[in-house]
Amino acid sequence: xxxxxxxxxxxxxxxxxxxxxxxxNLFVGHNACGKTTLLESIFFLIGATNPKLPVSVNTFRxxxxxxxxxxxxxxxNMDVRIPIEVCATxxxxxxxxxxxxxxxxVHHEADRETPLPMIxxxxxxxxxxxxxxxxxxxxEYSTSADxxxxxxxxxxxxDEKLVDEGMxxxxxxxxxxxxxxxxxxxRFSEVQRxxxxxxxxxxxxxxxxxxxxxxxLDPPGVLYADTGGPELIPxxxxxGGIMKLLTTALAxxxxxxxxxxxxxxxxxxxxxxxxxxxxxxxxxxxxxNIQVFASTHSMECIRAFSDSAEAGLFGQDAKLFRIERMGxxxxxxxxxxxxLAESLESNWEGR
Amino acid sequence: xxxxxxxxxxxxxxxxDEKNFFDKLMRDLSIVDIQIECVGGKNQFSTKLPAxxxxxxxxxxxxxxxxxxxxxxxxxxxxxxxxxIANILRTAKLSPPDISGxxxxxxxxxxxxxxxxxxx
Numbered sequence: 001x002x003x004x005x006x007x008x009x010x011x012x013x014x015x016x017x018x019x020x021x022x023x024x025n026l027f028v029g030h031n032a033c034g035k036t037t038l039l040e041s042i043f044f045l046i047g048a049t050n051p052k053l054p055v056s057v058n059t060f061r062x063x064x065x066x067x068x069x070x071x072x073x074x075x076x077n078m079d080v081r082i083p084i085e086v087c088a089t090x091x092x093x094x095x096x097x098x099x100x101x102x103x104x105x106v107h108h109e110a111d112r113e114t115p116l117p118m119i120x121x122x123x124x125x126x127x128x129x130x131x132x133x134x135x136x137x138x139x140e141y142s143t144s145a146d147x148x149x150x151x152x153x154x155x156x157x158x159d160e161k162l163v164d165e166g167m168x169x170x171x172x173x174x175x176x177x178x179x180x181x182x183x184x185x186x187r188f189s190e191v192q193r194x195x196x197x198x199x200x201x202x203x204x205x206x207x208x209x210x211x212x213x214x215x216x217l218d219p220p221g222v223l224y225a226d227t228g229g230p231e232l233i234p235x236x237x238x239x240g241g242i243m244k245l246l247t248t249a250l251a252x253x254x255x256x257x258x259x260x261x262x263x264x265x266x267x268x269x270x271x272x273x274x275x276x277x278x279x280x281x282x283x284x285x286x287x288x289n290i291q292v293f294a295s296t297h298s299m300e301c302i303r304a305f306s307d308s309a310e311a312g313l314f315g316q317d318a319k320l321f322r323i324e325r326m327g328x329x330x331x332x333x334x335x336x337x338x339x340l341a342e343s344l345e346s347n348w349e350g351r
Numbered sequence: 352x353x354x355x356x357x358x359x360x361x362x363x364x365x366x367x368d369e370k371n372f373f374d375k376l377m378r379d380l381s382i383v384d385i386q387i388e389c390v391g392g393k394n395q396f397s398t399k400l401p402a403x404x405x406x407x408x409x410x411x412x413x414x415x416x417x418x419x420x421x422x423x424x425x426x427x428x429x430x431x432x433x434x435x436i437a438n439i440l441r442t443a444k445l446s447p448p449d450i451s452g453x454x455x456x457x458x459x460x461x462x463x464x465x466x467x468x469x470x471x
Contacts, residue, residue: 299353322407329412333405342402346391349355349407 001291002259003091007041009076010084010101016330021091022319024285026265026305027295027332028351029323034330035295036061038323039176039261042293045086046174046259048099048141051155051164060178065162071103071134080134096144104156105132174259175251187250188216188223199280200249206276207241207269214246240268245277252284252292260285262294266301274301278308282317302350306340322350356408358386360420361459363403365393369424393425393432400439420454421445422462432465 006017013034018025027035040057047053054074055065063070072078084101136156142149153166191197197214205211210227214235217224223246224232235246244267251260266274285292296302302320309318315337322333335343335350343350362385364370370389377385390399400423403409410416423440425432437447446457454462 322405324407324412326412331412331414333410335405338398339402339405342398343405346388346399346402347353348388348402348405349353350405351353351407 001091002042002088003094004089005038005042005045006085006087007038008085009079009082010041010086011037011074011076012325013037013041013330014076014328016323016332018321018332020319020334021291023290023317024282024292024309024314024319025294026302026318026320027293027323028297028302028320029325030351031297033323033325035323036263039263039293039295041084041086042088042259043174043176043261044101044139045088045097045099048097048139049151049153049166049168049170051137051139051153051167052162054101054137054139055155055162057176060176068134068157071137074101074137075103093145098142098144100140102138102140103134104136104138104154106135106156171257173255174261175255177247177251177260177262177265182247184223184247184250185216185218185221187254188214191250191253192216194253196253199253200246203249203276203280204242204245207245207273208238241270241273244268245273248277249280252281252288252290255290256288258290260290260292262292264296265294266296266298266304269301271300271304274304275308278305279312282308282312282314286314286317297351299351302340303344306337306344309337310341320350354388354406356386356406356418358384359418360385361403361409361418361422362387363396363400363421363423364389365395365425366391373424393428396423396425396436397439400436401443404443404445416459418459420462421459422454422464424464424466426466433463436463436465 001023002021004017004019004021007013008015012032016034016038018038027038029035043057044053058064058070058073072080074084076082080103086099087096089096136154138152138154141151151166151168153164153168155162155164157163191200201211201214208227211225212228213226215224215226215232223235225235225238226232235242248262248265265277269277281292284290305318305320309315318337320335320340322335324331324333340350362373364373364387367389370387373387388403390396409418423436425436433451440447440461445459445461446455447461448455448463451463451465454460
């Protein structure tokens with residue numbers, strides 16, 4: 001689990017530190033305060049040796065790769081001279097993980113990329129040369145346990161196609177739950193293999209009481225719900241709330257010892273469904289050793305978060321952070337369970 | 352609709368009666384730049400004052416105060432009310448005044464106002 005996270009020069013965020021993170025963390029704040037950017041930066045760090053993540057994350061935002069004009073959009077004020085930096089400290093070992101994201105250039109003459117340094121022993125990336133055309137991103141990952149070794153990977157354009165180099169699988173893993181429809185087949189199959197489909201059904205039952213079972217029919221490779229009628233119904237047609245619950249449940253149940261990030265967790269859900277979802281999130285987070293980072297705009301969602309933490313005795317696992325922004329200054333205002341409950345009781349604005 | 356801090360001066364009082372009294376008094380005196388917030392009883396100061404300081408609009412993201420004055424009004428009621436409130440404020444990293452009825456020089460300036468109890 002991460003104890004603290006620091007983000008610098010990523011999109012709108014100049015410099016933001018969130019300390020004393022808990023197992024389940026809810027980020028709130030005004031529009032454009034950097035909530036989603038904070039989630040994305042944590043996701044980048046979790047997948048720090050996967051150079052395709054920045055492209056995927058932009059796709060989540062509805063901004064897939066279309067041209068080289070996309071590369072500066074990751075950097076604060078589009079200023080690619082200042083690298084993006086994401087650091088996090090482990091809550092048990094105190095070890096710091098660090099990800100630097102720099103522009104990747106291709107040189108004019110040869111129109112060829114700089115060779116990839118698999119292990120660089122200096123603090124200066126070999127690819128960070130500014131005498132060529134901006135052609136992609138370079139990710140450099142290191143830890144305080146072994147500060148000399150750096151894992152470098154890249155994503156860039158070659159022959160009009162996106163290419164990645166230096167990708168390495170690493171654990172723990174993380175999942176980013178977005179509001180966009182995603183292909184749930186693999187996640188559902190895995191949950192089915194682990195014999196945990198009933199837990200998903202139980203979560204969805206509060207919102208759809210007639211639900212008896214969920215099945216993957218292959219072909220056509222679509223999830224269907226059994227609601228007691230004469231035929232199964234495609235789950236995708238059962239509404240946004242059901243899909244939110246389903247995607248979150250499948251993400252959690254597939255992410256033991258990892259991280260789950262949920263943007264706008266309240267989307268499509270009323271208070272009771274949010275309550276049920278938070279209770280499930282707290283339970284699975286504890287049972288499966290998952291650290292959760294979620295965001296919301298909704299006061300109703302904050303109440304559901306607080307009430308669920310209180311009712312399920314998950315108080316020690318819950319924290320809310322309000323991300324505040326004024327110009328280029330950022331800060332995270334921390335609420336533990338008690339402080340949050342007091343604020344809600346007095347109807348004081350915590351968002 | 353949740354309440355944010357929108358005024359430069361904040362008055363924290365015990366209960367709804369005090370809130371109504373000060374609200375009426377302020378209106379009669381045409382004082383408009385004081386926000387009155389009720390903590391819900393004298394035993395609530397220890398939990399509600401820290402929560403009040405976290406309310407959106409109290410501090411800027413750089414940590415400086417948007418509020419010029421914070422005044423805390425409490426009944427005497429037997430215990431050492433002044434010390435009790437001063438300790439809560441100190442724990443919250445604010446500078447309480449040395450005596451009741453005055454404001455400190457911190458930012459925000461903090462005042463503690465202990466009202467005589469029924470026995471006085």
